[in-house]
Amino acid sequence: MHRSEPARPHALRSVLLFLLVSALSGALVAGLALPLAGLAGVTTETAHNTVQYLPQDLEIAPTRQATVILANDDSRIATLYEENRTEVTLKQINPIMLKAIVAIEDDRFYEHGALDAKGTLRALLRNQSGGGVSQGGSSITQQYVKLSLVAKAKTPQERQAATADSYERKFTELRYAIAVEQKVAKEEILRRYLNLAFFGGRSYGVEAAAKHYFGVPASKLNLQQAALLAGLVKNPVGYDPTDNPKKAKTRRDTVLVRMRDLGMISAKQATAAMKTAVIDPRKVQVVPNGCASSPYPFFCDYVRAKLKENPVFGKTKDDREDYIQTAGLTIRTSLDPKMQAAAQKSIDQHSKPTDSAVAAITVVEPTTGLVKAMAQSKPYGFKKNQTAYNYNVEKSYPGGFGGFQNGSTMKAFTIAAAIQKGVPLNYRINSPQVLDMSGQDFKTCTGVTSDPDYTPKNSTRTVPDPSMIDAARASTNTYFLQLSQQVGLCPIATLAAKMGMRDAQTEDPLEQVPSMTLGSAGLITPMMMSSAYATFAARGVFCNPQVITAVASVRGKSIATPGRSCKPVMTPQVADGVNYVLHQVMEPGGTGGKLKFGRSDLGGKTGTTDDNKAVWFAGYSSKYAAASVVADATPPARNLIGQTFNGRKLRDASGSGTAGPIWEAVMRSILKGLPSSKFVQPDEKTIRGNVKDLPAVKGMTPEQATAQLEALGFKVAIAETQVDSDAVAGTVAYTSPRTEDGALPGATVTLWLSNGSKVPPPVTPPVTPGIPPVIPPNGPPPTKPTGHVPCPPWNPKFPNCGGR
Structure with a gap:
């Protein structure tokens, strides 16, 4: 049978029993003994049962320290903390501070053991007569133990137990204090105590307190400053010199007098110190907590969100949040303050917080993905004309707005997919101002899609028969819709996904819809867009956006974090x-x-969405890429025309005229002073493409042309409207793409039929009266086909590429 558990003794009796047993066993250090009167009759077994409930060694929890987030030049972005503390070594604390704290809190610290018997007995008797625990009498070691227990407490119940006004709590502290004194040197106990103590003004530990009140590290504290801090630990709020300078001075001078009386300083030193002002208000430093008070709050919040994704900081997001705010980390980021200032300056020059439209821009470095700047027109906050939304990032991050439709900036991905598939740069497609594509099939990754009622139009004027370059320069919608139909939506979507493009609201892949190339496949953020365009600048290398470059522990040891x-x-x-x-x-x-x-080569693309709800400009040099957007951020989004922007109502909104100037000013600033850079010129194979020859079908009937083209593996469509041509009415005037340009294998070739309007009237040769015309025996000589156009020299079929 198991021996039954003895009943837990009364707390006061436990104190006395433990002191008796400790004294008899010699476990207490010098100075601990108390009068033993009244303890007669206590048996060894009773004492043993009491002692078995007592704690042994004190488990020290990691000190809660402030984490700092730094820009790439080591300037401070933000400080995150639950307790603003920076732990320091003994060498980093001026010895005068050690003297001051000992003088006022425990002047016999170096003489007694875990407790000061005189002080404890005096407090015990006074508390006993008062019926409670009103007077401390605790040694510095006991105070350190109490602070450690409070720091270790994780639940409200544990915190209450660590601060309860009870003999049981004091007794527990005493047992721990004995263990500490046996294993830890006096100076180390002082160091730990000074690093844990609260000094008011959000300052935990002597280092944070010294910087807060005096703007100096603890190693630079002078006599009067040390005396002030030593006096604060008794009542940090009541003696706070920023709120109660008179009380603070009185308390400080009390410490100085005590130091003088103990011989730690001379009377002259004490008198001189007492004549000084308690603090210089100009040197008081308040350390803001969190991202809200950061000069870059949106960037800071994004960094915090990225940190909480890292499992090295804890199993859950709550664990990671606690660790990040208490572990004293040093977090270095990609943010460049000069570029950030340029971005914000451009935003401020071109927009106002009071505008109904919002503006945002992100700057990214190609080949690294480092996010150099992130700015927007609405400042951080919860008041009027402020916002907690970050317009540059996805909704999945705290405060992320979740993007806007990106308009024709999406055409860059169609261009890339087309070139990847072998389409020549001068590939021409007939592109009318209005094009009926109702019911036309667009191949997707899983099948086909179509829009039963789709009649897109161009927002700009262009040549009727543009090349890819012409269409990009004019942002010709009908060209790129036909090009995306020929290339297929799947290659465009696949390439865009590899470049980080996805719906910023849902994190889903972009929709493969007929209007995908016009930017209606999902909502996109400036960070996504700038990172994607940076891929072109990096010659095809995509880098995930990176904001955290290094993380170090409080001891300076590197902590693994997702890198480039x-x-x-x-x-x-x-x-x-x-x-x-x-x-x-x-x-x-x-x-x-x-x-x-x-003088640097620049590439870029404008973007305007349906109904002008958002306008974009995304562009880059080989060194930096940026994407700017101006949009309505108040659901449901409205047309920008008529909304206020830069303090005025917009009468027109465009990627080049509204969002473009923001981009230009930023890029001008960040490229200023850098060596000029050039893009690598494309090789001949890229320029010429990899197309299949098209037969010359001009002048043929639709049936004849269709038969020839289908025999070569092409699909055929016949345009609904006829065009001006010198071909016979009803026959083929030309194809789209053009005969001399060729077409992608299996592509759809559109036949444009002639209305005959340019057919020259028949010419009757003059006949001499009485003399019949001479007709060659083999019939009339062959005539050169009408409409023949020689190929340009770079064409792979030059010089025999046929007519149009």
């Missing part, structure tokens, strides 16, 4: 082709032509 994540998603040659096309957009006459500056 880059991979090629297209060949350098394909990226060179995209750069060549988007570079032409930035040349005079292109939609981005007015935004060109400097």
